[in-house]
Structures are given as structure tokens and as C-alpha cells.
Amino acid sequence: MENEQRIKEIIIKYPAERRFSLAVMQDIQRAFNYIPKEAMIELSEYLNVPFSQLYSMATFYKALSLNPKGKYVIKVCDGTACHIRSSMVILSELQKLLGIEAGEITADGLFSVETVNCLGACALAPVMVVNGEYHGKLTPQDLSYILDGYRENSEVPKDDLNLNREGEANV
Structure with a gap:
């Protein structure tokens, strides 16, 4: 529940425009040390962008990770x-x-x-x-x-x- 709230707080700092998707994912990455699946789903809905497009972006950039990382x-x-x-x-x-x-x-x-x-x-x-x-x-x-x-x-x-x-x- 706490993670869901943190994700929403990060996402709503940005206008609901596709051009901010990378910036939002970078902020989520900084907050969690990876991008949780629920964050991708929430961002997809907020930006009205297909999940597959966000997924391809997240897997393209080496700085982003869909898997948890250590401290x-x-x-x-x-x-x-x-x-x-x-x-x-x-x-x-x-x-x-x-x-x-x-x-x-x-x-x-x-x-x-x-x-x-x-x-x-x-x-x-x-x-x-x-x-x-x-x-x-x-x-x-x-x-x-x-x-x-x-x-x-x-x-x-x-x-x-x-x-x-x-x-x-x-x-």
C-alpha cells in the first residue's frame, strides 16, 4: 500500500504527457532502485500509453531496471x-x-x-x-x-x- 502511494506521488508530479515517461521512470528507479511492475501499469494508465511501449523503453535503457537491485x-x-x-x-x-x-x-x-x-x-x-x-x-x-x-x-x-x-x- 505504501509503495502504491509513493508511485502515485512520483507520477503525478508530471503532466500526463507521453514525453515525460522516461523522466517519470527515472524518478521511480531512484525511489525503488528498480521499476516495479505496478509502477509501469500505473504510469501506462496515467499517460494513456500502452504498457508495451513503456516496457520497451525500460528494457532499452541500461540505467533502468525492471528487476530489484541491492542497496x-x-x-x-x-x-x-x-x-x-x-x-x-x-x-x-x-x-x-x-x-x-x-x-x-x-x-x-x-x-x-x-x-x-x-x-x-x-x-x-x-x-x-x-x-x-x-x-x-x-x-x-x-x-x-x-x-x-x-x-x-x-x-x-x-x-x-x-x-x-x-x-x-x-x-
């Missing part, structure tokens, strides 16, 4: 530089530590993992981003430290790009 969305780069520097080893260790595969969400809703083609930080390879925060020059041993920082709802130090979990410089 912390982890994106592991598998671009050329990262791949060469063993990003798949990082992904494998991350999946092992979290007990999920890429595209899934942990049972507690805290983490979800995705692979991406490039994060534009090749000099930091291998790299992952957690909710916009970059973690580079990763080793499998770094991951527990980073995840624990998010689990404790504390910020991982910004300078961790050059530090391993013991705080020593990565070379």
Missing part, C-alpha cells in the same frame, strides 16, 4: 584492460563472497552484482564501482575489506584505490 550495486568491469588484468577472477571471488551470480541480489537486499563492458578507468584495472564509488587495482583479497565497509554502512576510504585491505600500497 549497493556493484559493477565489475570486463573491458579489455580489466579482462587482461583478471577481472573475471575478481568477479568470481565477489560471487563466492556474496553467494550470488552476476545479475542477482543478495538475500538481505544489500548487494547486487553486474558486469559491464567498460567503466572508463582502464588505468585502475581491474576496477569495480559500487554506487558510483570506484575501487581499482583490485585483488581478490581486497574484496572482503571493501564489502565489510559497505556492510557496516560506513564509507570505504576514498584513497583505497591505491591501498590493499591492510592499508598498504598496491603496486
Whole structure:
């Protein structure tokens, strides 16, 4: 019931015009960390736009998701530089530590993992981003430290790009 109210509040902030459909979906995505089916139905009715058109838009844009995501969305780069520097080893260790595969969400809703083609930080390879925060020059041993920082709802130090979990410089 509470979600229905939040969805309606987001939708009615916009005029009932098709041109606002992407903006509304982005706001819903921000509020829920994904776009619930009931929000798509409500938006379809409000804008008088076929559900199929909204669905195709939601699946076209990578920034939108129809599946729930964790509080912390982890994106592991598998671009050329990262791949060469063993990003798949990082992904494998991350999946092992979290007990999920890429595209899934942990049972507690805290983490979800995705692979991406490039994060534009090749000099930091291998790299992952957690909710916009970059973690580079990763080793499998770094991951527990980073995840624990998010689990404790504390910020991982910004300078961790050059530090391993013991705080020593990565070379």
C-alpha cells in the first residue's frame, strides 16, 4: 500500500504527457532502485500509453531496471584492460563472497552484482564501482575489506584505490 502511494506521488508530479515517461521512470528507479511492475501499469494508465511501449523503453535503457537491485550495486568491469588484468577472477571471488551470480541480489537486499563492458578507468584495472564509488587495482583479497565497509554502512576510504585491505600500497 505504501509503495502504491509513493508511485502515485512520483507520477503525478508530471503532466500526463507521453514525453515525460522516461523522466517519470527515472524518478521511480531512484525511489525503488528498480521499476516495479505496478509502477509501469500505473504510469501506462496515467499517460494513456500502452504498457508495451513503456516496457520497451525500460528494457532499452541500461540505467533502468525492471528487476530489484541491492542497496549497493556493484559493477565489475570486463573491458579489455580489466579482462587482461583478471577481472573475471575478481568477479568470481565477489560471487563466492556474496553467494550470488552476476545479475542477482543478495538475500538481505544489500548487494547486487553486474558486469559491464567498460567503466572508463582502464588505468585502475581491474576496477569495480559500487554506487558510483570506484575501487581499482583490485585483488581478490581486497574484496572482503571493501564489502565489510559497505556492510557496516560506513564509507570505504576514498584513497583505497591505491591501498590493499591492510592499508598498504598496491603496486
